[in-house]
Amino acid sequence: MKQLPRVLALFLAFAMISGCVEVRPWERGYLARDEMAWDSDPLESALNDHIFFSKEASSGGSSAAGGGCGCN
Amino acid sequence: MQATLRRFGFQAMGSPCELQFYSDSTIEAKKASRRLAAEVVRLEKKYSRFLRDSYLTAINYSAGDSLGIRLDSETYRLLEHALACFEESEGLFDITSAPLAQLWDFRNARVPTQAQIDSALEHIGFHRLHWKKSRLHLPAGMSIDLGGIVKEYAADAVASNARRLGITHGLVNLGGDFAVIGPKPDDSPWPVGIVDPRKPDTLMAKINLGSGGIASSGDYARCFEHEGKRYSHIINPKTGWPCEGLRAVSVAANLSTVAGSMATIAMLKSRDAGIKYLKDSGLPHVYMTQEEDVGGEGLAPLAAAQTATDEQATA
Amino acid sequence: MKTHYSRSLIALSTTALALPGISQGDAPPLDSTFSYKFSNYKEDDLSRTEAPFGELERYDIDVHQFQLITPWGRNMALQVDGNYESLSGASPWFTSTGLDGEPVVNLSGASGIRDRRSELAIGARYYLENGSIGGNIGYSEEDDYRARYIGLSGERHFNNDLTTIGLGFSHSADDIFPTDASLFNRVASESKQSTSLVLSVSQIINQTTTVQTALSITEQSGYLSDPYKLFDVRPDDKTQFAWSNSFRHFFVEAEAAAHVNYRLYHDDFGVSSHTLDFAWHQNLPDDWRIIPNIRYYTQSAAKFFTNIDNPFTSSDQYQSSDYRLAAFGAISGGFSVVKNWGVWTGTLTAERYVAKEKYSGYTVALPSTALVSYTRLSVGFDYTF
Secondary structure, three states: OOOHHHHHHHHHHHHHOOOOOOOOOOOOHHHHOHHHOOOOOHHHHHHHHHHHHHHOOOOOOOOOOOOOOOOO | OOOEEEEEEEEEOOEEEEEEEEEOOHHHHHHHHHHHHHHHHHHHHHOOOOOOOOHHHHHHHOOOOOOOEEOOHHHHHHHHHHHHHHHHOOOOOOOOOHHHHHHOEOOOOEOOOHHHHHHHHOOOOHHHOEEEOOEEEOOOOOOOOOHHHHHHHHHHHHHHHHHHOOOOOEEEEEOOEEEEEEOOOOOOOEEEEEEOOOOOOEEEEEEEEOOOEEEEEEOOOOEEEEOOEEEEOOEOOOOOOEOOOOOEEEEEEOOHHHHHHHHHHHHHOOHHHHHHHHHHHOOOEEEEOOOOOEEEEOOEOOOOOOEOOOOOOOO | OOOOOOHHHHHHHHHHHOOHHHHOOOOOOOOOEEEEEEEEEEEOOOOOOOOOOOOOOOOEEEEEEEEEEEEEOOOEEEEEEEEEEEEEEOOEEEEEEOOOOOEEEEEOOOOOEEEEEEEEEEEEEEEOOOEEEEEEEEEEEEOOEEEEEEEEEEEEEEOOOOEEEEEEEEEEEEEEOOOOOOOOOOOOOEEEEEEEEEEEEEEEEEOOEEEEEEEEEEEEEEOOOOOOOOOOEOOOEEEEEEEEEEEEEEEOOOOEEEEEEEEEEEEOOOOEEEEEEEEEEEEEOOOEEEEEEEEEEEEOOOOOEOOOOOOOOOOOOOEEOOHHHOOEEEEEEEEEEEEEEOOEEEEEEEEEEEEEHHHOOOOOOOOOOOOOEEEEEEEEEEEEO
């Protein structure tokens, strides 16, 4: 829709603000917590992806596609 | 612009710390030193025995909990190193022995009773920990203290981080534990002076460090005499009594962490066993016995009565 | 000069070099984890006004999911995923005009559908100093459908590990062989292929915040129509684009994490969509966690969507009354409760989803009468060993 460029600009701006702090990958303190993961419950995400794939027309996007199904 | 030597001092881990490295940009050097100092502070806070919300406190708080506590990968690896230290020292280097040190009140030169020692010994012993992969079960009444490893690990971590930031020539000094980021620009090593425990203004030895790290173990501050005998502040976790081995040890190795562990193990052994241990390692080292004899190998020549300048950091 | 290193030195050096601050590489997980989840998914019945003739009951599905992740050596992790689902119920067969001229839905068959689906995938991930690469292959099978797929992905860290760039590729080859094909004049055997590419960028903003953006493109070709829908004719290729964005922030004082995801989609069937979801992960004393969440979804209709099938359409004129190609909006929300006991973690989830014409953010020219609403309940556990 029309607000797309604005949303995009805001997102990029947000991603660049605040000096990035030194944080190590294996121990990020708060970032290493389960609830801060991109996918904190993989089975739940897989299930939702599967359901939305069969109930809506626009699936996929954040990760490479898994197995298809004949879901009607 | 020419790369010049930058020096940044800060306080961490209860000691004065210093970063020395070559950089051609003052701004970049300042940014880098802030990041590196932050890494030291991160480790200090994470493994502090005194902070209520430190990770180490959480671990010790889980003592007696049947569910145990989940270790992150950094703590897991530190525990693996602590296990190696325990095995290599035949049970003398023991991270569960902190309560014993607290029993011996060095400031007031008070000696605990044998009964007190025996009772404390019941809750000491790395072999008593139940530890499987990332799950640690600390038995009730026990605690762990990673103080004997974290400071040297921090020095190595800072050196590693500095290299990642693009720094190629530098030296990290965390209260006398050193780690080399890289030799000097002309490829020469960093001269590190080891302070004489008897006269803190003078050097006992000098080691030229081109890579790796130096760590020291010694009773410069805390030791006391009791009934004519001089006791080190390092307590033997098997007997519960202070060690009667060497008085001070400094070792140079491929990593400050390794150097520190070997120095501590040498201090925990009896005098002759400790000296042999150091000799067998093949590493540059210097030691002082309780009788004030100094020995070592792989040392750099020291000018007579060389004073500890601020160029050579102390041990 | 011969250097002699004592065994002690070697032993201590080995463990010291493994310390993450010194070795600075990515690493597989320390433990193995086994996870299982059981879910029941039930769609709301249609109302008599929506479907004056025949079946009212839609799908009722039971799903079992399994996953095993285990480290292998110092640098690798293996993963096995399996799932099994059994469904019963009916699905929209065709649409027609009701007695009052309004579109109505006709669900398939008096006896309904009974189907079982099994899927198995295995994968491996190899960890390197600055990232990791992985691959997986999978197979799924049901009474009338079979899929084989392969995936490859890699990610690399930059900028002192604050930035991660990921690339993923996957390809799937599917075969469709509808049941009772000759009886209902359906296609007997068809196939379709799908290839997809994803590029993602993740950024650590500070100690409590991370963001991620990902762009994907998917190309499908082959038989893309729905063989169970009487008058369904779709193009034989489809190109899809999706742009996903995620945000995670940890509130230290509250001990809670906020998850926000937004996705924009468009394909050449004419469907565009927006998805916005929000979840709040709240930690509670005694290792409890509750996760309320809400999602808003809206899509536009496919160019060839119709809510009343034209039985006389020719094969080069596309049409579909599949409600999934209609313009609609859907609001869903749910709640998860998680409890951890040492090496065990249990999860209970409930979710309610309602799709309605009036929720749509897009103009609805032709409303579908077969929009679905469902309730889902799940229970699962994780075991670390």
